Amino acid sequence: MSKLARIRAAFALLAVLVCALAFTACGDDDESDGGDSGGDGGGQVIQSNSENSDVTLTIGSKNFTEQIILGEIYAQALAAAGYEVEKDLNLGSEVIALEAVNNGEISGYPEYVSTALTSFFDVAPEEVPADPEEGADQANAEFAQDGLTSFAPTPFASANAVGLLKSTAEELGVETISDLEGKSQDLALYGSPECRQRVDCLVGLEQNYGLEFKSFAPVDIELRYQVLDQGQADLSILFTTDAQLGTENSEYTILEDDQQVFPAGNVIFVTDEKTVEEAGPDYQETIELVQSELTEEVMQELSARVDLDQEEPAAVAAAYLQDAGYIE
Secondary structure (H helix, E strand, O other), X not given: OOHHXXXXXXXXXXXXXXXXXXXXXXXXXXXXXXXXXXXXXXXXOOOOOHHHOOOEEEEEOOOOHHXXXXXXXXXXXXXXXXXXXXXXXXXXXXXXXXXXXXXXXXXXXXEEHHHHHHHHXXXXXXXOOOOHHHHXXXXXXXXXXXXXXXXXXXXXXXXXXXXXXXXXXXXXOOOEHHHHOOOHHHOEEEEOHHHHHOOOOHHHHHHOOOXXXXXXXXXXXXXXXXXXXXXXXOEEEEEOOOHHHHOOOOOEEEOEXXXXXXXXXXXXXXXXXXXXXXXXXXXXXXXHHHOOOOOHHHHHHHHHHHHOXXXXXXHXXXXXXXXXXXXO
């Protein structure tokens, strides 16, 4: 049973127990207004607040499936809380996304703690805190110097990974990135265009692992598996939360980052302090509420619905919010 299915079943069981213990309250609209939106965990229906209707929020995201799903989840949840919401969910790299926040083009977007620290604040990958709360606090302190802020991290963490076909891994006899030493010069690596400049990508592989590749070619993120399937790439930069890695009969594997060059990244929502003040407490509370059930397993399932089942990200996000009990 999937994580979302278990969430749905748990809520159904809870409703039965509540009715059994207090049957006179079930179905009696005069004695219950549906409860408030406080508390922790899933199942809290987001309440629309009329005071939020004068605030327009533009939610952004970077240009790959996981980010777009997250952007949809946040945007739809904030709309349910009564905000006027617009979306810009295919911004490109983190540099473009952060610039959009600074320029006021968007209100905020989901970013990875590790990416923020390494790309924006020059923190070495090996110095990114392993504890997500500590990492998030460090990133928030850095953002604050520029008038920005970030919210609490998600439960799930995502990281770049060096991926390849299982058959290729067996042929090469590799299980870790270090195993590529002496082999990488004969291998073609594909990654996103910004991989060339990122320490948790090509730069880290070259500088920290001392690897040289036969070639590196930029590729659109959505083609990261296709280049492996078609034999264009021997290696491709994947994400640890990719749906393709979690399927029972997956043809792909990732190499262990044995030198921990690619730090894990929990997501933080990056915004600016002025927007937080204007939007009021429902802004942060809503975002942190709806991400509280986003484990790695859930993110793999949501990504699978988009990448493998060809569902629309907006529909997948809506289903998550409904199944988790946040919207009706």
